Amino acid sequence: MSINDYDENQEIQQNEQPEQKNQEPDYKEQFLRLNADMQNFKRRVDKERSEWMIIAQADAIKSFFPVIDDLSRVLDVSFNQELPPEIKSWVDGLGLVQKNIQKKLQELGIEEIITTGQFDPELHEAMMHVDSPSHQQGDIVHVLSKGYTFKGKVLQYAKVSVAK
Numbered sequence: 001m002s003i004n005d006y007d008e009n010q011e012i013q014q015n016e017q018p019e020q021k022n023q024e025p026d027y028k029e030q031f032l033r034l035n036a037d038m039q040n041f042k043r044r045v046d047k048e049r050s051e052w053m054i055i056a057q058a059d060a061i062k063s064f065f066p067v068i069d070d071l072s073r074v075l076d077v078s079f080n081q082e083l084p085p086e087i088k089s090w091v092d093g094l095g096l097v098q099k100n101i102q103k104k105l106q107e108l109g110i111e112e113i114i115t116t117g118q119f120d121p122e123l124h125e126a127m128m129h130v131d132s133p134s135h136q137q138g139d140i141v142h143v144l145s146k147g148y149t150f151k152g153k154v155l156q157y158a159k160v161s162v163a164k
Contacts (some may be wrong), residue, residue, distance in 0.1 A: 113147035
């Protein structure tokens with residue numbers, strides 16, 4: 001090997017060294033990116049978890065609506081009739097149970113859908129159209145089943161009859 005070959009070899013190695021330094025990974029930048037990715041992942045998982053909890057709560061609550069509707073129907077029929085005193089006390093007790101259920105639903109954030117005025121297809125389900133001279137067309141005439149919302153979403157549409 002001649003001296004010229006040695007100088008050329010050394011020159012090539014010196015030219016490669018700066019490129020190798022530029023190619024070395026920047027560990028601090030990688031750490032910051034991974035940390036940011038991890039924070040984003042945690043936020044996304046927390047958001048999804050809270051959404052799942054809301055869905056689970058809504059499903060659990062929905063299963064009680066038929067019982068609540070049946071209790072309301074019994075009380076509606078019972079209050080419109082003349083009852084013996086011993087049965088009247090039972091009906092009064094059921095009325096207190098219904099009030100407690102309504103109070104607990106409100107505490108849980110469940111709101112009853114307003115069923116007066118105009119029919120709203122986003123909140124009401126029209127079960128029938130009826131002739132009603134005392135109502136305008138599209139007004140709710142009678143509530144067949146109450147509707148409920150939970151955190152801005154409809155859990156059960158209010159079933160109503162609507163004036164023709």
